[in-house]
Amino acid sequence: xxxxxxxxxxxxxxxxxxxxxxxxxxxxxxxxxxxxxxxxxxxxxxxxxxxxxxxxxxxxxxxxxxxxxxxxxxxxxxxxxxxxxxxxxxxxxxxxxxxxxxxxxxxxxxxxxxxxxxxxxxxxxxxxxxxxxxxxxxxxxxxxxxxxxxxxxxxxxxxxxxxxxxxxxxxxxxxxxxxxxxxxxxxxxxxxxxxxxxxxxxxxxxxxxxxxxxxxxxxxxxxxxxxxxxxxxxxxx
Amino acid sequence: xxxxxxxxxxxxxxxxxxxxxxxxxxxxxxxxxxxxxxxxxxxxxxxxxxxxxxxxxxxxxxxxxxxxxxxxxxxxxxxxxxxxxxxxxxxxxxxxxxxxxxxxxxxxxxxxxxxxxxxxxxxxxxxxxxxxxxxxxxxxxxxxxxxxxxxxxxxxxxxxxxxxxxxxxxxxxxxxxxxxxxxxxxxxxxxxxxxxxxxxxxxxxxxxxxxxxxxxxxxxxxxxxxxxxxxxxxxxx
Numbered sequence: 001x002x003x004x005x006x007x008x009x010x011x012x013x014x015x016x017x018x019x020x021x022x023x024x025x026x027x028x029x030x031x032x033x034x035x036x037x038x039x040x041x042x043x044x045x046x047x048x049x050x051x052x053x054x055x056x057x058x059x060x061x062x063x064x065x066x067x068x069x070x071x072x073x074x075x076x077x078x079x080x081x082x083x084x085x086x087x088x089x090x091x092x093x094x095x096x097x098x099x100x101x102x103x104x105x106x107x108x109x110x111x112x113x114x115x116x117x118x119x120x121x122x123x124x125x126x127x128x129x130x131x132x133x134x135x136x137x138x139x140x141x142x143x144x145x146x147x148x149x150x151x152x153x154x155x156x157x158x159x160x161x162x163x164x165x166x167x168x169x170x171x172x173x174x175x176x177x178x179x180x181x182x183x184x185x186x187x188x189x190x191x192x193x194x195x196x197x198x199x200x201x202x203x204x205x206x207x208x209x210x211x212x213x214x215x216x217x218x219x220x221x222x223x224x225x226x227x228x229x230x231x232x233x234x235x236x237x
Numbered sequence: 238x239x240x241x242x243x244x245x246x247x248x249x250x251x252x253x254x255x256x257x258x259x260x261x262x263x264x265x266x267x268x269x270x271x272x273x274x275x276x277x278x279x280x281x282x283x284x285x286x287x288x289x290x291x292x293x294x295x296x297x298x299x300x301x302x303x304x305x306x307x308x309x310x311x312x313x314x315x316x317x318x319x320x321x322x323x324x325x326x327x328x329x330x331x332x333x334x335x336x337x338x339x340x341x342x343x344x345x346x347x348x349x350x351x352x353x354x355x356x357x358x359x360x361x362x363x364x365x366x367x368x369x370x371x372x373x374x375x376x377x378x379x380x381x382x383x384x385x386x387x388x389x390x391x392x393x394x395x396x397x398x399x400x401x402x403x404x405x406x407x408x409x410x411x412x413x414x415x416x417x418x419x420x421x422x423x424x425x426x427x428x429x430x431x432x433x434x435x436x437x438x439x440x441x442x443x444x445x446x447x448x449x450x451x452x453x454x455x456x457x458x459x460x461x462x463x464x465x466x467x468x469x470x471x472x473x474x
Contacts, residue, residue, distance in 0.1 A: 031360055032316055043305070049315040050308050068280075071287050078286040079269055081319040104341040123268055 001052060001140050004174040005059040048144075049077045052137040062137045072131045076138040084116040088145040096148075121161040128168055135169060143169055238289060238377050241411040242296040285381075286314045289374040299374045309368045313375040321353040325382040333385075358398040365405060372406060380406050 020026050021033045030037045030046045038045040038054065045051050056063035064070035080086075091109040094101035120142065123130070130138040146158065146166055158166065169175065257263050258270045267274045267283045275282040275291065282288050293300035301307035317323075328346040331338035357379065360367070367375035383395065383403055395403065406412065 027359075032320075032356055045308060045312070047312045047315040050312045053311065054308065071282060071291065074290065075282070075284045075287045078284040078315070078318050081315050082323050083269075086319050086323065101345070102341040104339040105345045108338070108342045108345070119269055122264075 001055055001062070001137070004140075004172055005055065005061055049081060049141060052077070052141060056137045062135060062140060064131070064136060069131055069136070073136050073138040076130045077141045079116075080138075080141045083112070084120065084142060085144050087112045087116065092145060092148065117159060117162060121159040124161040124165045129165070135172060139165075139169055238292055238299070238374070241377075241409055242292065242298055286318060286378060289314070289378060293374045299372060299377060301368070301373060306368055306373070310373050310375040313367045314378045316353075317375075317378045320349070321357065321379060322381050324349045324353065329382060329385065354396060354399060358396040361398040361402045366402070372409060376402075376406055 021030075021035065027033060029044070032046060034046060036046065036048060036051060038051045040054075040058075043054075045054055052062075064073045087109045091106060091113060094109070095106055127133070129135045130142060143166060146162065258267075258272065264270060266281070269283060271283060273283065273285060273288060275288045277291075277295075280291075282291055289299075301310045324346045328343060328350060331346070332343055364370070366372045367379060380403060383399065
């Protein structure tokens, strides 16, 4: 979302694996103990769905054009939070990143994810984007975890309808693969090296953990833009 | 929500356990294959979070008073869809109603639910309702599954902060325990009898399944108001 809106930003880590999100200091930032948090002009927002709505209004991009469209966007974003990205994110974290959880739990999450991908595929059979002919924050929410199908253990075979939709999103001006949002980030994640951010992106701070797992989540979410952000110095619009 | 807004309504079943939500006819109503669906004045809405927003606007009740409040409501509703009601609903369905799923999956859901209830309890330590001094649709979303703590297998011990908040909601004018929304409903659910609705509530149709499980979900959600509704004859405002 941020790149698609040409915002400048830089990363800043939260030590998720070191327990930072469980500290009183972090809970004062977000009582839900989650990243991302967006800070902008004295407001502190969390939940990527809220942040997407905020940025859509701020940039005047990817929003609904009328009440019906806004409700349709909200519908798909609630569904995504409940039925798609939620399950994929948990499965990917367990199987690919932290390598935790029992096989029965993986199978449970995999089954839910497959059913949801089927619903999404059907929905995309006769439209280009989630709510019609143009991309909105609903697409940016839904696509968040779908650019790493190999990272949820072959459970996430991307169907043709979903695949074509991902290609349409990829073709948007400014689209960058999450792993390319910060040069060298994938290697740093894999080697668990800290990363202090790209000096040329100073308008916005992205907070993410320096550990092995959640950083992926945060980075991929930079696209949707579920990263911990500080926009206090202003988003370039 | 409907009762709290003094809407008139009557129940109408969807045969969830008989597979009705998987039929092409039902998918034409809601491609997500879920209840509730709200139909009102030619609009067909699904996702309880969307329906709550719609009804809040329609009735002028339980909405946010400004942009900050609306974002805070949305934040807690996204969190609820991702982290609280979602896990509780699935756990309760598996353990109490359909008696399916493996113990490891139950434990996984239980752990997630407990963590979320802890976050909600902390949040309610210094405020009466989710976003402050008055109830909103965020509360109605969050409370949906919490009036049956015995139905998610002792995993959902209600902490004092959450318990006091549930009592505050229970004290709202018009509040009715979900099992009392339709007289005799609990027995009918347990005996799997069909139920054709209360004749004295004719302005609104509630569609729910006649099976053992999802009917509970729909009824409890009548409060939030995630039931399948037909409001085509108009909500009494």
